[in-house]
Amino acid sequence: MKKTHKKKILFFTLAFLILYINLYSQNETYFFTIPSNGIKVHILPDYNLPLAGFSIFYKGGASEEPKNKRGITNVIKYLMFMRTENLASDEFLFFFFNIGAKVDTQLTEDYILFYEVFPAVYVNSVLWLEQERMRGLKFGISDVERAKKLAISEIKIKNSDILSKIYKKIDLSISGGNNQFATPVWGRVEDIRTINLDDVKNYYRKYFTLNQSSIIVTGPFNSKTLAKKIFSYFSKIRKPSIKPLSNSLFLNKTKVLFQIKPIGKTYIYSKVFILPLPKTLKEYLIYELLAKTFSSSLKGDIMKKLPASSNFDVRIRYTDNKAIIYTVLYSKNKLKVFKSKYILENTLKELVSKRISDESFKTLVNTLLSNLLWKFQYRDERLKEIAKYYSITNKMLLKEQFYYSLLRINKLDLYREANNLLKNRGIKIETK
Amino acid sequence: MRQSKFFTAFLIIFLFSFFSLGKNIIRPKYFYFTNGFRVKYFNISDLKYSKVVLTISSGEIDSDYTFRGLAEISIRALFKGSKGYSSNSVKKVFLTNGVMLDIKVDLEKIEITASLPTKNIENFLRCLSSSLSAPYYYSKEINIEKDKLKEQILSERKNIKNLIIKNIGFFVLGKGNPYSKPYNLHFIDKIGRKEIRKYYENNILPSNAEMLILSSINPNKIKDSLKFFKWRKKPVFRKNIPSFKRGDNSFIETKNKKVTVSLLSFLPGVTNENRYAIEFFTHLINGYFGSRANIYFAERGLPLPETYLKTYQNISFFALQFELNDSFKIKSFLNELQKFKDSLKKDFPTKIEYNDAITSFIGKKFLLWQSLEKYYKEYLFFKNYSKLKFFDLKYILLKTKKKDINKLLNFFLKNSILIISGNEKAKRELKGFYRLYSTDDF
Numbered sequence: 001m002k003k004t005h006k007k008k009i010l011f012f013t014l015a016f017l018i019l020y021i022n023l024y025s026q027n028e029t030y031f032f033t034i035p036s037n038g039i040k041v042h043i044l045p046d047y048n049l050p051l052a053g054f055s056i057f058y059k060g061g062a063s064e065e066p067k068n069k070r071g072i073t074n075v076i077k078y079l080m081f082m083r084t085e086n087l088a089s090d091e092f093l094f095f096f097f098n099i100g101a102k103v104d105t106q107l108t109e110d111y112i113l114f115y116e117v118f119p120a121v122y123v124n125s126v127l128w129l130e131q132e133r134m135r136g137l138k139f140g141i142s143d144v145e146r147a148k149k150l151a152i153s154e155i156k157i158k159n160s161d162i163l164s165k166i167y168k169k170i171d172l173s174i175s176g177g178n179n180q181f182a183t184p185v186w187g188r189v190e191d192i193r194t195i196n197l198d199d200v201k202n203y204y205r206k207y208f209t210l211n212q213s214s215i216i217v218t219g220p221f222n223s224k225t226l227a228k229k230i231f232s233y234f235s236k237i238r239k240p241s242i243k244p245l246s247n248s249l250f251l252n253k254t255k256v257l258f259q260i261k262p263i264g265k266t267y268i269y270s271k272v273f274i275l276p277l278p279k280t281l282k283e284y285l286i287y288e289l290l291a292k293t294f295s296s297s298l299k300g301d302i303m304k305k306l307p308a309s310s311n312f313d314v315r316i317r318y319t320d321n322k323a324i325i326y327t328v329l330y331s332k333n334k335l336k337v338f339k340s341k342y343i344l345e346n347t348l349k350e351l352v353s354k355r356i357s358d359e360s361f362k363t364l365v366n367t368l369l370s371n372l373l374w375k376f377q378y379r380d381e382r383l384k385e386i387a388k389y390y391s392i393t394n395k396m397l398l399k400e401q402f403y404y405s406l407l408r409i410n411k412l413d414l415y416r417e418a419n420n421l422l423k424n425r426g427i428k429i430e431t432k
Numbered sequence: 433m434r435q436s437k438f439f440t441a442f443l444i445i446f447l448f449s450f451f452s453l454g455k456n457i458i459r460p461k462y463f464y465f466t467n468g469f470r471v472k473y474f475n476i477s478d479l480k481y482s483k484v485v486l487t488i489s490s491g492e493i494d495s496d497y498t499f500r501g502l503a504e505i506s507i508r509a510l511f512k513g514s515k516g517y518s519s520n521s522v523k524k525v526f527l528t529n530g531v532m533l534d535i536k537v538d539l540e541k542i543e544i545t546a547s548l549p550t551k552n553i554e555n556f557l558r559c560l561s562s563s564l565s566a567p568y569y570y571s572k573e574i575n576i577e578k579d580k581l582k583e584q585i586l587s588e589r590k591n592i593k594n595l596i597i598k599n600i601g602f603f604v605l606g607k608g609n610p611y612s613k614p615y616n617l618h619f620i621d622k623i624g625r626k627e628i629r630k631y632y633e634n635n636i637l638p639s640n641a642e643m644l645i646l647s648s649i650n651p652n653k654i655k656d657s658l659k660f661f662k663w664r665k666k667p668v669f670r671k672n673i674p675s676f677k678r679g680d681n682s683f684i685e686t687k688n689k690k691v692t693v694s695l696l697s698f699l700p701g702v703t704n705e706n707r708y709a710i711e712f713f714t715h716l717i718n719g720y721f722g723s724r725a726n727i728y729f730a731e732r733g734l735p736l737p738e739t740y741l742k743t744y745q746n747i748s749f750f751a752l753q754f755e756l757n758d759s760f761k762i763k764s765f766l767n768e769l770q771k772f773k774d775s776l777k778k779d780f781p782t783k784i785e786y787n788d789a790i791t792s793f794i795g796k797k798f799l800l801w802q803s804l805e806k807y808y809k810e811y812l813f814f815k816n817y818s819k820l821k822f823f824d825l826k827y828i829l830l831k832t833k834k835k836d837i838n839k840l841l842n843f844f845l846k847n848s849i850l851i852i853s854g855n856e857k858a859k860r861e862l863k864g865f866y867r868l869y870s871t872d873d874f
């Protein structure tokens with residue numbers, strides 16, 4: 001081969017490699033902080049559909065609310081869709097309704113997430129709208145009153161649910177009284193009624209600040225181009241920053257057994273485990289597996305042995321530097337609750353005494369894997385799951401990461417954590 | 433010199449095709465079986481959540497009975513044991529492999545969608561092929577499924593709007609048409625193993641079924657797991673569908689104080705030509721924030737309607753349902769409803785309505801297509817496997833002109849009927865105008 005040809009081949013190969021690496025790097029996740037205001041930006045490209053998901057994560061949720069003002073974050077949640085300097089009331093929402101998008105919020109103790117899923121062609125408009133409301137809301141007395149009404153009607157609907165009532169009782173027991181932890185995140189009607197314009201303004205200024213916020217975007221975007229766009233829209237916003245939030249301790253664990261009155265005719269038996277926050281993805285997934293172990297065992301036994309009027313709920317709550325696993329059994333038949341509590345105790349014994357079969361373990365792992373993968377196919381569910389993990393670890397949860405981490409967990413990991421965390425622990429709450 | 437120019441041109445073309453064309457066309461692989469079964473496989477690199485969709489082009493209209501339920505029980509009891517798998521082991525395969533199974537049975541087809549981690553797809557396919565090729569149909573399992581369906585029907589009676597939707601064909605077309613089969617508890621009681629086997633042998637057939645697989649597993653491995661060749665070959669006989677006639681306005685007596693008003697109608701079936709026209713028409717009526725019905729009823733302080741649309745090959749059913757508070761008088765509400773129908777005759781859709789409906793329709797479709805199997809089945813198939821772009825769908829929708837919408841509107845208005853439900857007081861108010869039913873009839 002001639003020398004000139006060799007050079008050309010070398011040149012094209014190099015050009016091809018540079019192009020490939022460049023294109024590949026633009027499909028990678030991208031993170032940066034806007035220096036002028038401290039907003040953290042995470043870009044997670046996803047090319048399977050021309051659909052984008054945009055979310056704003058504010059650290060500091062309902063747990064920061066002052067005493068007797070429980071529900072103020074919920075009121076601000078509604079105000080976030082109302083007036084700003086350049087937007088009329090509800091204009092923000094109408095834009096998303098008109099483009100057939102999905103808009104929603106997720107309020108927890110530790111954070112509040114505002115998210116939208118929309119066709120990616122509207123990304124510029126969405127960036128403008130979001131920077132507009134991050135720049136600052138412009139609300140008056142009438143707006144606050146309207147937001148209060150909306151928050152109260154939401155609470156009334158949520159409080160009518162039997163599980164809400166049960167969890168309220170459990171939280172009241174384990175927290176030892178009237179504090180943030182004992183109140184549901186959406187607040188109390190009597191407190192919301194007393195909230196005035198100044199309360200809202202002060203709280204909004206203090207907690208909805210830019211250095212507490214993160215932007216998480218997913219969609220068919222070139223990371224670098226989108227990063228430039230986000231920077232140009234959001235770097236102009238300058239608002240006073242405050243020191244990072246510090247979580248205070250709410251849980252007042254003094255007893256291990258609480259006896260409560262039945263809720264109407266519903267009897268409950270609950271065991272609550274208060275654990276340290278998971279530090280790694282592996283630990284996080286093991287916690288989720290522990291909860292799955294309880295729910296799958298209860299599901300199987302309740303379906304088989306206790307078909308009528310009995311039910312259960314298992315959930316994990318990550319808050320206040322703790323992970324709390326709730327296992328709840330409830331029924332209108334007192335005897336059935338009494339009988340079924342042994343299912344819970346047996347599951348616990350099986351876990352700590354290493355008696356779970358290989359097949360059951362495989363089922364647990366695959367069920368959790370399937371649940372997470374199911375959530376990750378929807379942009380909104382994915383953003384919610386990412387926000388949850390982000391609030392615990394300050395890291396992004398990527399599909400590839402959880403997939404491989406979960407598959408690496410073995411039965412011994414589960415036993416070890418169960419022995420470390422659950423053995424001889426758990427607060428019992430039962431109806432007399 | 434000439435050689436190097438040729439080489440450069442070749443490389444540019446190669447790079448261009450690699451980065452642009454290759455990304456926009458998705459090519460499936462086909463597996464054909466001698467018994468007529470077809471499998472379409474999309475090998476999507478790095479897909480961790482696989483989807484398997486089995487569509488059987490046979491539904492409740494193909495059963496020999498005047499009531500619904502046989503197809504539904506036949507398919508649900510199918511996964512309760514087969515050759516090589518006891519009833520418990522099928523359940524175990526699904527559980528241990530993290531399979532989320534969704535079974536939908538309608539009048540024309542049965543659709544089974546499985547979502548599962550990619551690494552487990554082979555185990556699942558083996559079990560699925562055994563269930564379809566050689567099901568055992570244990571009587572005990574059939575009875576469990578019958579009880580579940582009966583329980584479901586009884587719980588639907590509590591929500592009258594659901595009951596009407598479930599039996600929409602019956603109300604819209606009246607008795608005697610395969611598309612008007614209602615549910616009936618006594619009929620479900622009578623279904624036995626014999627009837628189910630007969631339905632399976634005549635309808636759940638390989639030549640009547642098609643499978644779509646989305647996964648990242650090597651195609652050869654997928655092919656090896658597809659053991660459908662044992663599925664017995666048999667021709668499928670289609671029944672003749674008589675012409676469609678409009679049913680009567682009816683009243684359903686309930687114990688509930690609340691009155692519901694359902695405006696039901698039928699529209700033409702869906703073809704490739706009018707694929708999105710019918711959906712778009714119903715979206716224009718009540719599918720988005722600024723739609724005609726939403727604005728009309730909100731402005732007058734009246735209850736807002738809920739929409740239902742079900743499309744088939746031969747017919748589509750459309751419903752607008754309202755729930756009235758105690759403060760509304762039925763007759764005055766019916767007058768308002770008539771005025772709303774009259775308003776549709778005047779200028780529908782306006783230019784603003786048309787443009788707004790297009791953008792919101794696209795957004796809603798995109799949200800729906802996040803379930804990858806829906807995107808591949810619905811859009812990609814239609815667009816010859818070229819990847820979705822925002823403006824593609826817009827151009828498709830722009831092909832639906834105002835005259836097409838008006839044609840559908842006339843069809844809708846001409847065939848619309850009213851189904852009102854309420855207690856005895858409401859019945860007295862509407863005496864003499866309606867055919868009477870009670871919830872126990874379904």
